[in-house]
Amino acid sequence: MKWIGLTGGIACGKSTVSRLLKEHGIAVIDADEISKDVVKPGSPGLASVIQTFGQSFLLEDGSLNRRLLGQKVFGHPDLLRALEAILHPLVRDETRRLRRSYEDLKAPVAIYDVPLLFETKAQDQFDKVIVVSCTKEQQKERLRRRNHLSEDEIEMRIASQIPIQFKEAEADFVLYNNRDEQHLLAEVDRLLTWLKQLK
Numbered sequence: 346m347k348w349i350g351l352t353g354g355i356a357c358g359k360s361t362v363s364r365l366l367k368e369h370g371i372a373v374i375d376a377d378e379i380s381k382d383v384v385k386p387g388s389p390g391l392a393s394v395i396q397t398f399g400q401s402f403l404l405e406d407g408s409l410n411r412r413l414l415g416q417k418v419f420g421h422p423d424l425l426r427a428l429e430a431i432l433h434p435l436v437r438d439e440t441r442r443l444r445r446s447y448e449d450l451k452a453p454v455a456i457y458d459v460p461l462l463f464e465t466k467a468q469d470q471f472d473k474v475i476v477v478s479c480t481k482e483q484q485k486e487r488l489r490r491r492n493h494l495s496e497d498e499i500e501m502r503i504a505s506q507i508p509i510q511f512k513e514a515e516a517d518f519v520l521y522n523n524r525d526e527q528h529l530l531a532e533v534d535r536l537l538t539w540l541k542q543l544k
Contacts, residue, residue: 346447347454347543350470352462353477354509355502356487358522358529362477363458365533371540372452374443376436376459383435384409393431398424420501433465454540463507468515473543475536476516478509479523 351366351373353359360377367373383390386407395403398417404410418425440457447455456475459467468474479487481503488499513519518539520532 346452347472348444348470349454349456349472349540350462350468350474351456351458351477352460352474352512353522354479354484354512355460355506356484356491357477357479357509358487359458359460359477361529362520362522362533362536363456365530366456366536369533369537371537372447372450372455374440374447374455374457376440376457379436379439379443380432381411383432383439390431390435394428397427397431416498419498419505454543461506463512463515473517474515475518475520476509476512477520477522478513479521481509483523 351359351363360375363373363375382388384394385391391409394409394414398414402410402414402417414428418428444455444457457471459465462468462471462474484503485499488494488502492498494502518536520536522529522532
């Protein structure tokens with residue numbers, strides 16, 4: 346089974362590409378979904394986060410206030426490292442379990458959708474790397490619409506990641522999500538053709 350990393354810049358449309366690949370029957374493991382699961386109410390992961398950061402990051406229903414925690418750690422490398430030290434081992438263990446399950450099912454490829462693939466220097470762990478790309482202006486506009494962030498928050502989030510141009514240069518396949526939906530669907534078809542040709 347080919348183990349393929351899927352990444353991109355924030356708000357470049359990686360999650361949409363993941364969803365479209367799943368609809369075409371491709372095995373996709375989503376790091377963001379796993380990172381939410383490992384801190385769900387009652388989990389050891391959530392207990393560790395609250396022990397480290399405090400009760401103020403809990404919502405009334407007992408779930409993690411991810412937005413507040415995001416505001417706390419972005420732009421503060423020490424706090425971000427403390428959070429990652431809790432989450433990354435939990436995410437890694439669950440990812441290994443899911444990867445093994447796809448290997449057992451004899452899937453030809455499995456795609457790991459991971460936002461910070463290059464930031465965590467994980468590219469050597471994959472047979473191939475796919476990058477979803479768009480322009481910086483498109484990233485900003487999507488973050489405004491989707492996350493309702495301030496301009497400062499938007500700039501901070503984009504600046505916290507490696508520039509998209511570097512990611513494109515290091516990728517085995519670049520999918521451009523910089524036009525309309527029809528163009529994106531055509532790009533996904535191009536990606537599916539590429540995946541089928543992998544040996």
